[in-house]
Amino acid sequence: MIFQTHDVIIIGAGLAGLRAAIECSKFVDVGIVSKVYPVRSHTVSATGAIHISPAPGEDPEEYMRETIKGGDYLNDQDAVEIMAQEGFTELIHLEDIGVVFHRDLDGTIIRSSPGGMTTRTATIVSSGWAQELVCTLQEQLLKRRTTFYNEFFITSILIKDGVCRGITAIDIKSGEFYGFRAKSVIIATGGWGRVYAITSNSHICTGDGTAIAFRAGAPLKDMEFVQFHPTVLYGSGILISETARVIGGRLLNSNGEQFMKKYAPRFKEIAPRDVVSQAMQREIDEGRGIEGSYIGLDLRQMRKRFRRQKIPFFKQRFDAFADLAETYALIDIDQEIIPVIPGEHFTMGGIKTDVWGETPIKGLYAAGECACISVQGANREGANALTECLIFGRRAGIRATEFARKIDFLEFPRDQAESEEQKLVNLRNAKGHYDVNAIRQELQHTMWKNVGLFRNKEGLETALKKIIELKSKFKEIDIGDDSKIFNTALIYALELKNLIDLSECIVLGALNRKEHRGAHYREDFPQRDDKNWLKHSIFNYNGENSPILSFEDVVITRFPPKAREY
Amino acid sequence: MTILVKFKIFRFDPSKDPKPRFEIFEVNAEKETTVLDGLIYIKEKLSKNLSFRRSCREGACGSCAMRINKISKLACKTHILDILNNDYILIEPLDHLPIIKDLVVDLEPFFHGISCVRPWRITNYIKDEKKPRVTNMNEFLKTMEAKSCILCAACYSDCNVIDVDRTFVGPASLVKIARFISDPWDTPDGRLREAVDLGLFKCPIDQECEIACPKGIDIRRGIVEWLRYKCAQEGIGPLPSHRRLVENVLNTGGVVPVQNTPAFDIFPEYIKEFEGVPQSEVVLFTGCIINRRQQDTCKAIIEIFQNNRVAIHFPKKQTCCGSPFMRTGQRDTMKPFVERNFNIFNEYAERGIKHVVTSCSGCNSTFRYDYPQLAKEYGIQIKFEIYDIGEYMAKMIDLNTKDLNENSLKIMYHYPCHIKAAGLLEEIYIELLSKIPGLELVDAPKSGLCCGGGGGVRSAYPKLSDDLALRRIEVAKDFGVKGLVSNCPFCIISFERVLNLMKEQDEDIGFKIYDFYRLFANAYKY
């Protein structure tokens, strides 16, 4: 085992991790550990739309109300308030260090509204996609000579006597095992879209940090809430961004009807994602899917309409839609409709933290999609994810730094690390009779079929049984590659373990929550039930047994629950 | 429709294999199946220990760049059926980077090249905490283009210069430098000087990087030439030898010194040696090199046209096209050249002779791409059409093939970068050559190998230029051919120079360079 020491270790170099690192690197020595190079993180595929609350002096009330209504009142309102207040400083900071946001003809930042919102003061878009955000933050860290451990896969978080002491990781390139000693650790490992067969997420979105923290004793929150985005390409799951609908793209069923008029008379296509996705799935289920299986996203008239637009933004976005549709669906968006279905997109749940990213474990912090603060509630509004990464990444960075400056290094639990290493060596040489990939696919299809947009008791129970079966199968897997060098077979197996554990939480939460709230829809309980269910689900690890569920109140300050209509 | 396709994949696990090997797998492909889909299938079903990188699978993250049929591409953006022109699809790791395992390379040298250009903005304004700045997005167009780079390293892998000179920082780093220099909010202090030190003028502008780039960044013109132009404006460039080129033209009328009697003095102003009505009439533009050094090529061109009943107008007032100046950033010296040449062509056009043919590929791409823009700035109209001679032979006339005699040579066609830059396909020339009976053409391993003659490299970095030419010859030799044929006078000079150098050291390798036109004209004779 090779040892490294840093005041703060950050796991993950997506937007949340990098933003946290910027804060930490001001005062302490930080090491960033990421399983891919920062510019390969999932954040780079985001379209770069960020929700920024109105400028100082303007009233953020509407933005908050809509975020909370969008989240079906499960959001903790104190956290939403922070998000509404701190966004603007982030904008100024980002532009200062190199991100450029799209401008209107008058030179001011273009602001539009994502689905589910009416505030035309909300979303701004970076001109180089979210890739630009990652690049720019990383550049700042290069300037500060921050240490990056790229292509290191973390395998455990070390906790002793209720305090986080560091992590263990494997250097994917060499296969060497590492023990990282740290005073505080920030997890920023992103979402777990790959739990589902069809997802807009990258292959690497396997929720490792969340699962590892869970097994180390950190509670998870609201895991049953998984967002399905209305428009991912039929087949590949690649996302066609919400912008396509915001600028006027229509959704059509097999009769050529713009069916959203029926489900959300006011907002139509730009109702919140849960509403649109559920409507689309309903159309497909009731036999009005095109060729029985998908919905058409119609952008055919759009280019004509925007042809005279002098703003680079429109051209850039059109070209992007056209390129994606042409490359991955082999169609011409000016002539044909784009075949889309709702697909997994975002995980609202995650490691339970307070508004400073603090988990109940001392010295352990989390931010970004891996965490649940919860600002997104039961359904995230478009463009709020990057905002969350920025604002709460920064906050976690601040707190983790403060903590690290307060204490001395505690003893590193060497025995724990060594037993982790042994586990890994055993896994690398595992020659059982189950195929990692087959188990993963079985899991993904089970989740897709039974724990998707519409859920019911029977399906969820089937899924739970399956997961427990897969869990035991996992103990007898065959890795198929015992090399130490860039052993991706081993990495995929480690990821699979994490996917299984997170799936179990999702299913348990969904089975337990007997209502329809936001993205969670129980066919057998199709109404929101504030009396019994206006509360967060909390999941605690219980070794080999199923996680233990408990509940926590939602923080409600200014926006009491109301009926949700669009 | 499903097709069974063979993947021939580079395999190497340094902890196990004594040396690299190739393994063949079969994959079912439909029209939307990407190479990455194929690799994932292989890993899942056929070979669990195959290693490659992937993340986004939508061309956004740059993880999956690899060499596919010898060209660096994103596996997730390449459809299998689009590139199926062989028995198999050849998949190798990126070039110029140490191999870790199978298709995984060590990216550190590449990222080091990025970090060494101070890749962070040094903001040149004081921020207002209360208000974002008001600005015109059009000022950021170049920055936006440069920012679209996803750092996939495909360009690094296909770069010719890196192949022979690892001190060159590589195309992506130049893109990064341009990202900051073009940024109106950055303090560009010293950035251009750094670019020069890191090899800005080492690039022969052969645009291999641009062909590889999955983001379609205009690296040759939009980045390299643009940076060079900035250098000239700031007085940091061009290099002294590039400045001398301009002086040569101003003092002597051409970029290279005169060897033998210039073609202008040998041939008349109107050439029609055949009886009867011509099938067409052209205005011939030779360019400095052919006029001053390669008179035989000029003669060959005239012979080809005479054999094809094409009458030639040969205006002697024509002057250097200025390509070497454009390539080295000296855009501001172009006006006299554009005016003189285009005015001559316009005069002919007014008399009804609208076809201008060029024998030098450098002149051709300059006339086609740079002149129209410049002419617009100078208010000059364009009343004529520009053709490369090979293009003219292939597309504009009824080519006399019956009089072509046999020539049993085994050679390889060298596809000049300027022909590529003019938007002309390699196939045009290969097809023309294949009209010569008996000529055996060996396929080039990859079209973009470089002669080292372009972009001002010949004059500024002669050693680098020689190394590039030599490498190109070595590659051809590996394919068992004894000669290269090119239709660009720059290539011919570069290749002949290294062969002569070798001869001087008694290292005659029995390799020959053929001029496309001389080869073709000879076929009409013997």
Ligand SMILES: Cc1cc2nc3c(=O)[nH]c(=O)nc-3n(C[C@H](O)[C@H](O)[C@H](O)COP(=O)(O)OP(=O)(O)OC[C@H]3O[C@@H](n4cnc5c(N)ncnc54)[C@H](O)[C@@H]3O)c2cc1C
């Ligand atoms: C296609 C698409 C488009 C989107 N567009 C938008 C948008 O326009 N606006 C918006 O607000 N949101 C958008 N989102 C959502 C948003 O992109 C994500 O929620 C956000 O990027 C998550 O960032 P993150 O920093 O939390 O994690 P990620 O960017 O996923 O980064 C995770 C990091 O953790 C590292 N990591 C993970 N596991 C390990 C491990 N075991 N060991 C070491 N390191 C590890 C990874 O290497 C990576 O660096 C989009 C999402 C998708 C799928």
Ligand code: SF4
């Ligand atoms: S043009 Fe050729 S030599 Fe220049 S950077 Fe690109 S690939 Fe390298």
Ligand code: SF4
């Ligand atoms: S310039 Fe193009 S090819 Fe080179 S790293 Fe950037 S995106 Fe890749």
Ligand code: FES
């Ligand atoms: S996997 Fe991201 S670019 Fe191919």
